[in-house]
Structures are given as C-alpha cells and as structure tokens.
Amino acid sequence: MTSVRRDESVRPTRRDEVAAAGSELIGGPIGRRALLGTSRLTPVRVIALVALGMFALGMVQKLPCYNGGWFFGATSQYIHACYSDIPHLYAGRGFADGLIPYFDRLPGDMEYLEYPVLTGLFMEVASWMTPHGGGIQQREQIYWLVNAGMLMICVAVLAVCVARTHRRRPWDGLLVALAPAAALTATINWDLLAVALTAAGMLMWSRSRPLAAGVLIGLATAAKLYPVLLLGPLLVLCWRAGAWRAYGRALAGAVISWLVVNLPVMITHDGAGFHIREGWAKFYTFSQERPIDFGSIWLLISQRTGNPLENANTYATLLMILGCGAIGLLTLYAPRRPRFAQLAFLVVALFILTNKVYSPQYVLWLTPLAVLARPRWRDFLIWQTCEVMYFLGIWMYLAYTGNGDKHQGLPPEGYQLAIVLHLLGTLYLCAVVVRDILLPERDVVRRDGDDDPSGGVLDRSADVFVLGRAHHRPRHAVQFEGAPQVRWGAVRE
Secondary structure, X not given: OOOOOOOOOOOHHHHOHHHHHHHHHHOOOOOOOOOOOOOOOOHHHHHHHHHHHHHHHHHHXXXXXXXXXXXXXXXXXXXXXXXXXXXXHHHHOOOOOOOOOOOOOOOOOOOOOOOOHHHHHHHHHHHHOOOOOOOHHHHHHHHHHHHHHHHHHHXXXXXXXXXXXXXXXXXXXXXHHHOHXXXXXXXXOOHHHHHHHHHHXXXXXXXXXXXXXXXXXXXXXXXXXXXXXXXXXXXXXXXXXXXXXXXXXXXXXXXXXXXXXXXXXXXXXXXXXXXXXXXXXXXXXXXXXXXXXXXXXXXXXXXXXXXXXXXXXXXXXXXXXXXXXXXXXXXXXXXXOOOHHHHHHHHHHHHHHHOOOOOHHXXXXXXHHHHHHOOOHHHHHHHHHHHHHHHHHHHHHHHHHHOHHHOOOOOHHHHHHHHHHHHHHHHHHHHXXXXXXXXXXXXHHHHOOOOOOOOHHHOOOOOOOOOOOOOOOOOOHHHHOOOOEEEOOEEEO
C-alpha cells in the first residue's frame, strides 16, 4: 500500500463510499487528472457558499411562522415546525421597550435576561438595528431578520474554520455546510455565535497559536457555557504530551477574555462595597433552578415512571464527573494520544446527554466537533437523521399538547420514542469515536497519514506521561492486518 503524501489533499470521493455515491449527483467522483486549485472556487469558498445556501433554505423553512405562525394560532408554529425563540424574546425580554439587559428588571417572573453576556450583547445589537416604529408584529419580524443576517455571518465563519482546521481535509467542512439538522435549527436561538467562536478557537489551536485559541474559547464561553469544557481535554492531552506552556497560554487567554467581557456587567458597587449583579447571575441561577425539560434522558425517565426527579441536578452532575473521569483515563491509557477533536466531541456530547435539557438546537454544538472527530459521511448522516426526526418529533408533540382535546400531533409515547432516537444517535457517534481512539487503525484521519491535524503543538509530539503502554498495538488489531498501521501519522505498508 502506498502512503499518502503529507502535502496532498484528501479527496472524500476517493476515500468514502457514501461521498462517492453522493457525488454522482454532480458528475461523479473527481478523477486523477482533475486540475485542482486552478479555479477561484477553492474548497473553502465552495463550502462557505454551500453553508450560506443551506442557511437560506433554513430561513425559507421558517416562512409559515414569519407570515403568521409566530403571532396567530396556538399551535401553528409547531405544526409547521418553524418555531424560533428570537421573535418571542424581542418583546418578552424587554428589547422592544428599550430595556438594558442585566441592568433593567423585566416585568414578570423572569426578572432578568437568562443568557450569558456576549449573547445578550448580540441580542441587544440586533435590537439597535431594528426600527422602533410600526406595530409589534412587524418589529418582531424585522428583529428575526436582523438576527438571521448576523447568524448567517456566524455560519460562514463556522464553515471556513472547520474547512481549514484539518489542512489536508478541507472537504470535510462540506459535512457542516450540508448538515440538515443544523440548517433547520440555525435560527431557533443564538447558539451559532458560540459555535462559530469555538470553531475559530479550535482553528487557532490547530495553527499552534494557543493564546489566540484561549481568547476565542473564553469569548465563546461568554456566549454559551459549553465551550469551557474544551479546556478539560486540552489539559489531559497537554499533560500526556508535556505541553504545559501551551496549555497555560490557552488557559490564561480564556480567563482574561471571559473576564473582560463579563466584569463590566458582573460587578456593581454601592455604599456597602462591591457585589455580584443579580442580572448577571440570572443565567447561572436559572440554569441551576430550571426543572428537567424537553429532549433529556431525565424527562424520558420522569414521563415513564411518573417521578418528577427533583434531584436531577445531582444526578446530572455525578454522571458528568464520572464521564469526565472516564474520558481522562481513556486519554491517558489509549494506545495513541487521542486527537483533540475526538475528545472535544466526547466531552460536549457527555455534557448534553447528562443535561436536564437537550434542546433541538444543541445539534449545532456538536456538528463541527462531530465532523472533525469522525469525518465519515455514513456515521454523520445516521446521526443527522436521528436529529432531524427529533426536530420534527418535539414540534409535533407540542402541537399535540397545545391542541386541547383535539390531540392533533404526536402523543407522549411517540415523543418518548423520538427522545430515545436522538439520544441513541448521539451515543452511536460517541461509540465510533471511542472505537477510533482505542483502535487508531480505524480512525479515517490517521489512516490518511496524519497524527492530529487539529492538535497544533500536540501534533506528532512524543508522550511524556502515560498510564498504559504507549505505542502498543490495540488488543484487537489482528482484525485489521490488512489496514495501514498508524504510528504518529506515519503510514507503514
């Protein structure tokens, strides 16, 4: 078997049977004599354009709600599966009245905006660009359009960052661009801001720029909590490789950028001294106090048993701690140091699976991580299919519960099946990633001659601390005698 040159781009239509079959729609797999790089439409530009096109299709899918579903009829927005938080929170969180997030108290039970500071700033900037004349319905429509335009920029950034993270695998970014579940959920909430910043941080880490990576991860954490989890895998990977200086720079960048964004809102002063602002703390108290919610394993258990699971916070925290410990041991015992993207996917998936809520837009968190961790079209499409089925299931269930005695939609038993389906889809992807870690010969990235293209300073670095036998062949490697043996990116015949 001939090894792949390190400077040669990997063509998915020659490595992936599903990608090759799908390429028949546009003329078939690329040939040996194709002149690559001679057009202005480079892979990154093509992927960005496709991502924007899919985002636009997602906006079209929201058209029934834009034309009335958000404003008229109790269940119209659920029947058409076009619900979005954005127009509802324009008035519901005081933006229509010019209230300042975190500083001005809201009428009603919520009291303050329940989003992290950078997301709140994103929402506020969109409200500045929304004309304050006309009726509230028209203003909410414009507010959604303004937010969609800003989120479209995030989609372009996300697609470019994923396509460039693995230098020799730019076409993997097409998985992100074409992800149907991502297109359907892109404008439900503001998650794409944190997702784009996280992808940019991973790109900087892959370019051996840990300080910039840390700054971007800190900013992403200021927009959504989950990106801070990436610092955990980096800690264990840098421990195994002895790359403490790089980790320290990343950690310092994350802490400083997070504080720069949060401190002006977090701290208030009165005659008695400095205090934590109640409005800033609302996101954290709300996350702690909210009951179990849609899509989670806890809701499934509660509905099936009739137990309200008032201690779900404790159960979720314990499972998260145990899961992180298992990921840490996997990292230190693995026959090869796992790739950064693999561990990033596993820890974020663990957080989502154990959380009290698994909202449909959480698929956006995992999509770029899944592409970098397991760039295999079959596995990715299986998972996406499960997420699309859940996307339809939750809205049909809400239509059922909101139709009174009519009960038009998906009954509780059907919704519970949808929950099981999307939990199993995520678990399936986790399982194949763990298998790739234990059997590096099955990792499609390493089989093409790379070690850890998203690893930056970790790429092709030697181990300094392991708990297992470093560089040993996996126990089941005998099953893959015909496969190229991976040894820190070097492919042997």
